[in-house]
Amino acid sequence: MTDTPLWKSIVVWGLVALSLLYALPNAFYDRVERHNDAVAAMEKADGSATPEQVADRALWPDWLPSSIVPLGLDLRGGAHLLAEVKVADVYAARIDGMWPEVRDALRDVRDQVGNVRRQPSPEGVLRVAISNPEGIQVALEKVRALATPVVSLTGMGSSDIEVSLDNGEIVVQLSPAERVATDQRTVQQSLEIIRRRVDEVGTREPTIQRQGEDRILIQVPGIGSAAELKSLIGTTAKLGFHPVTRVTGDAGTKPGAREELLPAMDQPNTYYIVEKTPVVTGEELTNAQPAFDQNGRPAVEFQFDATGARKFGDYTASNIGKPFAIVLDQQVISAPTIQSHIPGGRGIITGQFTVEESTELAVLLRAGALPAEMTFLEERTIGPELGADSIRSGQMAAVVGAGLVSVYMIASYGLFGTFTIIALAINIAMMFAIQSVIGATLTLPGIAGIVLTMGMAVDANVLIYERMREELRDGKSPLVAIHEGYDKALSAITDSNVTAMLTAIIMFFVGSGPVRGFAVTTTIGIVTSMFTAVYVTRAIISLYMGLRRPKTIIV
Template sequence: MLQIDAWKRWTIWLTVVVGLALALPNLFYTRVEQHNDAVKAIEAGADTSENRAAEALWPSYLPSGLVNLGLDLRGGAHLLAEVRVEEVYKSRMEALWPEVLRVLRAERDTVGTIRWNSAATDQGELRVRLVSNSDAMPRAIELVNALRQPVVSLTGAGTHDIEVSGEGDELVVRLSEAEKQATDDRTMQQSLEIIRRRIDEVGTREPTIQRQGFNRILIQVPGIGSAAELKDIIGTTAQLTFQPVVGRTDNANEVAGAGNEVLPSAEDAGVYYILEQSAVVTGEELTNAQPSFDQNGRPAVSFTFNPGGARKFGDYTAANIGSPFAIVLDNEVISAPVIQSHIGGGSGIITGNFSVEESTNLAVLLRAGALPAGMDFLEERTIGPELGQDSIEAGKLATGVAFVAVLGFMLASYGLFGVFANIALILNVALMFGLLSMIGATLTLPGIAGIVLTVGMAVDANVLIFERIREELRTAKGPARAIELGYEKALSAIVDANITTFITAMILYVMGSGPVRGFAVTLGFGIITSVFTAIFVTRLLIVTWFERRRPKTIEV
């Protein structure tokens, strides 16, 4: 029997209405974009009459999500940077030298005279020449091995950060391969975090910042003037400070008092800290921060200051045991630990209920005051907004031509049933934009190609169904039975064809990057919406028409 339950009909139409509502803001792109920018500005505290007027351009009760325009459509800057990760090895060795010197000097009578080959740090090695008898080397290796720390990474479990050996009269200290890999990952993660924070501060929309390969970073920022401007933004130094904590509140407008300020917590939404404005030490005095483990084997973060910072930090912690102090990055409190004891020597440890990943991220934030290593820009491109507008117009033209051709073909081939398929095709594109708007996806020129391809593919399912109905009509079955069998017998072919295409889209998304991902996203969403509209929407339209007209015969 050709029928659809009432609850199924309501579900189908409700899904269509929600999809159309999500896609609606894209028809008023400029107004909604100004509304969204004004809302963000007001939430940030810029409650001006201009922002209120811009906020009123779009009703607050309607969805306001947009399909963001990518670099090739809006214009902007493109950079491909290579991070010189080897520079970090040298700094690690230079930071290790004072500790090695300390433990060797403690037993100078055993190890003899110590001479340091500073040039070896360029290759990530620390070479110390021991001028003494031959029995000194084993003892020196034993002493330096005591400085080893476990590698803090999931892949380096059970290994140590340094390897110590003797070559003739030279004591050689190298970073282990596991530590090099962990250091490379941390360096890239830190670089990504710093770049992202710098770019987010200038308020650009939907930047693409992602790691490519071993040591490269792809940076695409729509709406920015030039690649040179983007490089200037990336080079800005983050502001890191260590400040005394006066109190804690949930009121952003709390009166802080003279010499104090109120800053939000980066970890807990709605929590604010009252801090003294004068910092104890700043990020400029921080030389290193690494994930580590405390005495109980729990993940923690260790940090080191330069001599000036170490003296100031030591004096402050000695006088304020039991009091909290705040670690502030870009005017946000990222952590507020309690001082447990005097922290002298310029180094300390931050403990808490951390996972390995959380301790690594906190170390990244602590080091985010400056890029960890230099970067070489391998590729620079500036795309003007005029070229982006040309791409949009070309995309509109291509999509329009595809629409007209497909709509005309379906109408000429299947008559009234072709009209139903065309209605479903229009809804299909609208639902696809609704999905893209809901997740805040970025539309690129390859993404437009995916939409055009979806328009061509969307009617495939309807063609399979209508041809199957034609075959059933030739067997002298009634029209209701022919329609029902047409949908039932074509379903397996439709599902098979679209599942294989969807798997291809997933592979493109996982393995690809940039434009390939943009194409994969629109193709994948297009497959989902086209299957929904072909199997459910067109069937509902045909059943509704059939119930009202009750034709004795039908022409497909």
């Protein structure tokens, strides 16, 4: 008999079986990957498939788990870029775009301010002079009235511009809060554009993330070269403002001549039939910013250039009460109704938005072009052969490490060492199962984390077995020695694993790139190794003791 409750044994062996099941697809990586690609392509094509896709789908049963561990750039090969976004360019563009507004605002009080002239100034600063110095306070009030609230969670209550007086001239520049919000929106917009461009070519598991204040890390496995990736990022998204003919819920509706059927981005089973020829295109959109409407609700303001403003103004004047569709990459992201004539090329989109949703919509509207120039600080291409070599090297390191650990444990602890090696194999399977389910990318440093986990896992069993030896030397029975060994070693095992996990968590949040990959794998390994070292080995020993009932044990 053993002291392990039946329910606990069932839970332990159930988790082991589940882990082996979810780790299984990684043993047939190429077949499962082709199966998953075929399933994704068929779903995207609404069920239709080529004979090759049908054959690929049949490579793996649909009823089995099919999640596999994504391979990082260093294991699959691909392109790596580190780009710096020139956020200062956006400040200059914003301030340059304000000159027509300032000029028009002062034109209304021309009898008090006289002639209005733009003066030379550094980029990002607008200096305006008036010919009548006595009207300077009136001019300041008119320009300050152009300020709008900063739309961000950190800039609430601030205005987007600062208006001051310097040597008799009006100086306009972005406020510090607006600069921070602009930086956030600029990098977010760049991320959105890059992600859309990369996703269109169907690459697997790209890494596109912000680094620091104004840098973006782009890693795309499976792509030919860094030059190819740079060309892909430079592609411009297709944005258009189209007249809406009608709305339907039937995807099979046939559009008329010079019309097309487009799905709504965030509304399932909603389709818009729009005219193929847009009224204006994204090339004529100069800006789109989150704002507030006259009722203080989040909205989105947009601005066209002179040509787009004229075309949009003419269209809205003759189509009041009709909807028009904002189409991005063949999807309708919004379809507002024209409430009135919109002259000057500036309009506002209202709706039931939150601040975050209005910001996101503004990003989508601006996703037709990168908001600022990007400088590529790092370019690196990793060939698939090098990635395959990395996998082989990692496998060799893991095999050698596992072999040496196995020899040591069996030589030191005999049969109980063998139990530890069985639990170690289960531990590695659990790591792959968890990484497969959560989609954590495996990198070369991640393989190092797996190898390190092997030592950490057996280290816990060394503590347990040494404690058992002490209990046996004190004359305790085998069952009591096993019970005491696990119970008294648990605190030391917990302490060492908790401190190791805290270190891994710190590495994840402070580090980047390879350091994060190592931290993720190590964190998962700490959890699984503690489970297998404490519970799985105990379940194996309990099973052995229940079946063989030995009078003595050798540890």
